[in-house]
Amino acid sequence: MTSAPTRQIVVVGNGMVGARFAEEAARLDPAGERAHITVVGQESEPAYNRVLLSGIVAGDYTPDQIRLPVPDTPGVTVRTGTAATAIDTQQRTLALDDGTHLPYDELVMATGARASLPPITGVAHPDGTPGEGVTALRDLADCQRLLSLVRPGAPVVVLGGGVLGLEAARGLTGRGARVSVVESSPWIMRRQIDKPAAKILGHLYEDLGVTVHSWRVASRWIPGTGLELDDGRILPGDVLVVTAGVRGNIELAKTAGIETEHGIVIDDRMSTSDPRVHAIGDCAQHPGGGAGLVQPGWEQAAVLAKRLIGTDPSAAYRGSAPVTRLKAEGIELTSFGTVHEDDDHPDLDTVTVSDPHGGRYAKLVVRDERVVGAVLLGFPEAAATVSQLHDTGVPVPADRLALVQGLPTAAPEDGPADSGETLVCRCNAVTRTDIEQAWLDGARDREAVACATRATTGCGGCVRDVNALLADLNSGNPAPTG
Numbered sequence: 001m002t003s004a005p006t007r008q009i010v011v012v013g014n015g016m017v018g019a020r021f022a023e024e025a026a027r028l029d030p031a032g033e034r035a036h037i038t039v040v041g042q043e044s045e046p047a048y049n050r051v052l053l054s055g056i057v058a059g060d061y062t063p064d065q066i067r068l069p070v071p072d073t074p075g076v077t078v079r080t081g082t083a084a085t086a087i088d089t090q091q092r093t094l095a096l097d098d099g100t101h102l103p104y105d106e107l108v109m110a111t112g113a114r115a116s117l118p119p120i121t122g123v124a125h126p127d128g129t130p131g132e133g134v135t136a137l138r139d140l141a142d143c144q145r146l147l148s149l150v151r152p153g154a155p156v157v158v159l160g161g162g163v164l165g166l167e168a169a170r171g172l173t174g175r176g177a178r179v180s181v182v183e184s185s186p187w188i189m190r191r192q193i194d195k196p197a198a199k200i201l202g203h204l205y206e207d208l209g210v211t212v213h214s215w216r217v218a219s220r221w222i223p224g225t226g227l228e229l230d231d232g233r234i235l236p237g238d239v240l241v242v243t244a245g246v247r248g249n250i251e252l253a254k255t256a257g258i259e260t261e262h263g264i265v266i267d268d269r270m271s272t273s274d275p276r277v278h279a280i281g282d283c284a285q286h287p288g289g290g291a292g293l294v295q296p297g298w299e300q301a302a303v304l305a306k307r308l309i310g311t312d313p314s315a316a317y318r319g320s321a322p323v324t325r326l327k328a329e330g331i332e333l334t335s336f337g338t339v340h341e342d343d344d345h346p347d348l349d350t351v352t353v354s355d356p357h358g359g360r361y362a363k364l365v366v367r368d369e370r371v372v373g374a375v376l377l378g379f380p381e382a383a384a385t386v387s388q389l390h391d392t393g394v395p396v397p398a399d400r401l402a403l404v405q406g407l408p409t410a411a412p413e414d415g416p417a418d419s420g421e422t423l424v425c426r427c428n429a430v431t432r433t434d435i436e437q438a439w440l441d442g443a444r445d446r447e448a449v450a451c452a453t454r455a456t457t458g459c460g461g462c463v464r465d466v467n468a469l470l471a472d473l474n475s476g477n478p479a480p481t482g
Contacts, residue, residue, distance in 0.1 A: 006032070006033075006034075006035060006036045007034065007035040007036070007105045007106070008035070008036055008038070008102075008103055008104050008105050008106075009025070009035050009036070009037050009038070009104065009105065009106045009107075009108065009308055010037075010038050010040065010094050010102050010104040010106075010107050010108070011037060011038065011039040011040065011108040011110055012040055012084045012094065012107070012108065012109050012110060012111055012252065013039075013040075013041065013042075013109070013110035013111045013112055013249075013281075013283075014039050014040070014041025014042075014043065014046075014047050014078060014080060015041075015047065015050065015110060015112045015281070016047070016048075016049060016050055016051070016068065016112075016281070016294055016297065016298075017110045017112070017280050017281030017282070017294075017297035017298065017300070017301050018039055018041070018047070018108070018110030018112075018280075018281070018301075019039070019047035019068045019069075019070075020068075020297070020298050020301040020302075021037075021108060021110060021280060021301040021304060021305055022037050022039050022071055022076050022078070023068075023069060023071055024301055024302050024305035024306075025037050025071075025075070025076070025305045025308070025309050026071035026073045026075060026076050027305075028305055028306065028309040028311045029075055029309050029311075030073050030075070031073070031074065031075065032073060032074045032075020032076070033075075034075075034309050034310055035075065035105075035106075035308065035309060036075050036076075036077070037071075037075060037076045037077070038076075038077045038078075038079065038102060039076070039077070039078045039079065040079050040082050040083075040084055040094070040096065040102070041078065041079065041080045041081070041082065042081070042082065042083040042084075043080060043081070043139065043140075043141075044080050044081040045063075045080065045140055046067055046068070046070060046078075046080060047067070047068040047070065047078075048063065048066045048067050048068055048140060049066040049067075049068060049457065049458075050138065050139065051294050051458065051459045051460065052066045052327075052460055053066075053137055053138075053139075053140070053142075053143045054137070054164065054167035054168050054170075054171045054327065055171070055327065055460065056140075056143050056147075056171075057137075057143060057146060057147065057168055057171035057172060057174075057175070058170065058171030058172075058174045058175070058329065059171075059174055059175065060171075060329075063140060068457070082096050082097065082098060083096065083097040084096060084097075084252055085097050085252075086252070086255065086256070087107065087252060087253070087255075087256035087258075087277070088256075089256055089257065089258070089274050089276070089277065091103075092104050092105065092107075092276060094107065104276075105276070106276055106277075106278065106308050107276060107277045107278065108278050108279070108280065108304065108308075109252070109253055109264055109272075109277065109278065109279040109280070109283055109284070110279070110280050110281050110283065110301075111248075111249035111250070111252065111253075111283045112248075112249055112281055112282045112283055113138075113246040113247060113248045113249060113282035113283065113291070113292070114138060114246065114247055114249055115136030115137075115138045115142075115242060115245065115246060115247075116245035116246055116247040117130065117134075117136070117242055117245070118159070118218070118242070118244065118245060120218050120219065120220060120221060121219070121220040121221065122134075122220055122221035122222060122223060123218075123221050123240065123242065130145075130242075131221060131223065132223040132224075133149060133221075133223045133224070133237075133238060133239050133240060134221065134239075134240045134242065135149065135239070135240075135241055135242070136241075136242050136243070137164060137168055137241055137242075137243055138246070146239070146241060147175075149238070149239045150172060150175055150177050150239055151177075151238065152175065152176030152177065153176055153177075153178065154177060154178070154238045154239070155177070155178045155179075155180070155226065155235075155236040155237045155238060156172050156177045156178065156179050156180075156237055156238065156239045156240075156241065157179075157180045157181075157182060157226065157227045157235050157237035157239070157240050157241070158172070158179060158180070158181045158182070158241045158243060159182050159218055159227070159240060159241065159242045159243065159244050160181075160182075160183065160242065160243035160244030160245070161181050161182070161183025161185070161187075161188035161189065161190075161212065161214065162183075162188075162189060162190075162191070162192075162243065162244070163189060163192065163324060163326060164243040165181060165183070165188075165241075165243035165244065166181065166188060166189065166201075166205070166326060166328060167326065167327050167328055168241055168243055169181050169205065169210050170205075170208065170210070170328035170329060170331070172241075173208050173209050173210060174329065177239075178209065178236075179209065179210045179211070180210070180211045180212075180213060180227075180235045180236075180237070181205070181210055181211070181212045181213065182213045182216055182218055182227065182229065182235070183212070183213070183214045183215070183216070183244075184215070184216065184217050184218075184244070185214065185215070186214060186215050187199070187202075187214050187215075188201060188202060188212060188214055189201070189324075189326075189335075192324045192335045192339070192375075193333075193335050193339060193375045193377075194339050194340055194363060194375060196352075196354055196361060196363075197333075197335075197361045197363065197375045197377050198214075199356075200354070200355075200356050200359060200360070200361045200377060201331070201333065201361075201377060202214070203356065203359065204330075204331055204359050207359075208330070211235075213229065213235070216229050216230060216231065217229065217230040218230070221240050222234070224238070225237075227240060246282070246292065248262060248263045248264070248282055248283045248284075248285075248291065249282075249283050250262075250263060250264050250283055253272065253277070253279070253283075256274075256277075257274075258272045258273050258274050258277055259272060259273035260285075261285055262285060263279075263282075263283055263284050263285030263291060264279035264283050264284050264285060265285050266278070266279050266280075266284045266285065266286050267286075268286075268316040268317055268318060269303075269304075269307060269316060269317075270284070270300055270303060270304040270307070270317060278304055278308075280297060280300040280301050280304055281297035281300065281301070282297065284300065286300070286317065286319065287319070288317070288318060288319020288320065289319060289320075290319065290320050290322070293320075293322045293324075294427055294458055294459060295320055295322045295323075295426060295427045295458065295459075296319075296320035296322060298427060298428070298458070299317060299320055300317050302315075303315045303316060303317045321336065321337065321390070321391070322336065322426075323335070323336040323387055323426055323461075324336060325383075325459060325461030327459065327460050327461060331377075331378075332376075332377070332378055332379070332380040332383070332464075333375075333376070333377045333378075334374070334375075334376045334380075334383040334386075334387065334461075335373075335374065335375045335376070336373060336374060336387065336390060337365065337371070337372050337373030337374065337390060338365050338367075338372045338373035339363060339365060339373045339374070339375050341365070347367055348365055348366065348367055348372070349365075349366040349367070349400075350363065350364065350365050350366070351363070351364040351366075351400045351401055351403075351404055352364075353379075353401070353404055353405065355378075358378065359377070359378055360377060360378030360379060361375065361377040361378065362374075362375065362376050362377070362378075362379050362382065362404040362405070363375040363376075363404075364386065364396075364400055364403065364404045366396055366400070369395040369396055370389075370390075370393055370394075370395060370396070371386060371389045371390040371396055372390070373390075374386045374387075374390070374404075376404065379404060379405060379406055380406070380464065381406025382403065382404050382405060382406035384422065384424070384465060385403065385406070386403065386404065387423070387426070388422050388423060391423060397409035397410055398410065424455060424462055424465050424466060424469065425453070425454070425455035425456060425458060425462040425466070426458075426461075426462070427457075427458025427459050427461075427462075428453070428454040428455060428457065428458055430453045430454060430455040430462075432469065434453050434455070435449055435453060435455060435466065435469055435470075436469075436473065438452035438453050439470070439473045444470070444474060445470065446463065446466055446467060446470065449466060449470065
C-alpha cells in the first residue's frame with residue numbers, strides 16, 4: 001500500500017504574517033508529515049519585522065536584527081524574490097513570475113498592504129512611484145531610501161500623525177533631522193487616544209524638536225523646498241515621508257473571482273468565498289477588524305495553522321482587542337479599547353489624570369466594574385496592570401485613581417491573585433510564567449528570552465517590561481516560579 005501524497009499548502013507573501021503561519025505550521029508538524037508548506041515572497045529579503053522599521057530609522061536596530069526566524073524543517077520551503085501573478089481556482093495552481101506554476105491543496109493569501117500615496121501634486125509620479133524626495137515607510141527598501149535622503153540638520157516633513165508617523169518622526173530626530181508632522185485629523189493619533197492626551201503628547205514632541213501641525217491638509221509638495229499646506233504656509237523639507245494611507249494587496253484574489261471589498265473577505269475560519277483559499281493579516285477583511293496591526297494577524301495565522309495542519313479543525317478567530325504602544329524613545333504611551341466617549345456617558349465611569357507640566361495623562365474607562373478602555377501617557381507602571389484587567393475581565397480595584405497611577409491597590413475580592421499568567425508580550429501571548437520558565441532553562445538576557453518565547457519580537461512595546469523582569473530574576477528577586 002502506498003501512502004497518500006503530502007498535502008500542498010502554498011502561502012503568498014513572506015511578510016510578518018505569512019512567515020508566522022509557516023512557523024506555526026512547522027511547530028505543529030515539525031517533520032512535514034501532514035503537509036508541505038511553500039512560502040512565496042516578492043521581496044528578495046528574508047522575512048523581517050516591519051513594525052520595527054522606525055527603529056532602524058532611529059538607529060536602534062540593524063536590518064539583521066529585525067529578521068524573523070525561518071523554519072528549518074523539511075516541511076517548509078521559502079522562495080524569496082518570486083512574485084505570484086495569477087490564481088487558477090479551478091485547477092488549484094498559482095502562477096509565478098518565473099513562468100512556473102505551483103499546485104496547491106490550500107492557498108493562504110498573506111499579501112499584506114502597501115502605501116497609498118495621496119493625490120497631492122508632487123507626491124507621486126504618473127506611474128504611482130514616489131516623487132522626488134518622497135518616500136513611504138512600509139518595507140526595508142523604503143527605509144533604506146529614507147536613510148539615503150536624510151541629512152543631519154536638514155528639514156524633513158512627515159505626512160501622517162498616526163503611530164507610524166510619530167515613531168518615524170522620533171527616529172528622525174535621533175538622526176539629527178528637523179522634523180515637522182502634518183496630520184489632517186483634529187489631533188494626532190486620532191484613532192487611539194483622546195484630544196487631551198494628544199495635546200500633551202504634542203507638547204512632548206515639540207520638546208523633542210518636532211513641530212506638529214494638526215487639522216491641516218497638504219496641498220503640494222515642492223521638491224527641494226517643502227510641503228505647502230492648505231492655509232498657504234510652506235513647511236521646509238528636503239524629504240517627505242508619507243505614513244498616511246495604506247491599501248490591502250487584494251488584486252490577485254480579486255482577479256481570481258474571490259470576494260473582496262476593501263480587503264479579501266474572510267470568516268472566522270479565515271476562509272474566503274473559495275473554501276480552498278484563505279487570507280490572513282492586512283490583506284484580509286474580518287468582521288472583527290484587525291487589519292493594520294500585527295497582533296491580530298499573528299492570531300489569525302495561529303488559528304489557520306491549526307485548521308490546515310489538522311491539530312484543531314475547530315479553531316476559530318473571533319476578533320482581537322489589540323493594544324497600541326507608541327515606540328518613541330523617552331515617551332511611554334499605551335492605549336486600547338473605548339477612549340473617545342464623553343466622560344458623562346451614562347454607562348461609563350471615567351477616571352482622568354492630567355498633568356501637562358509633567359507630560360503625563362491617564363484615562364481609565366470602566367463599564368460594570370470592568371476596564372473597557374484606557375490611555376496611559378507617562379504611566380508605564382500602570383500599563384501592564386490595566387491591560388491585564390482588560391484582558392481577564394477581572395473587576396477593577398476600589399481605588400481607581402491609584403490604579404491609573406501605578407500605585408499599589410488591594411485586589412478585588414472576586415479577582416484572582418497574581419498567578420504568573422500576566423501577559424508580558426501581547427503580540428506573542430507570552431506570560432510572566434513563560435519568561436520565568438525560560439530563565440530557569442538558562443535564558444539570562446533579552447535575546448535569549450526572545451529565542452525561547454518570541455517575547456519582544458513583535459511590536460517591541462514589551463522590551464521595557466521584559467528587561468525589568470529579567471533584572472529582578474537575575475538579582476534573585478522575586479524567586480522564579482517553577
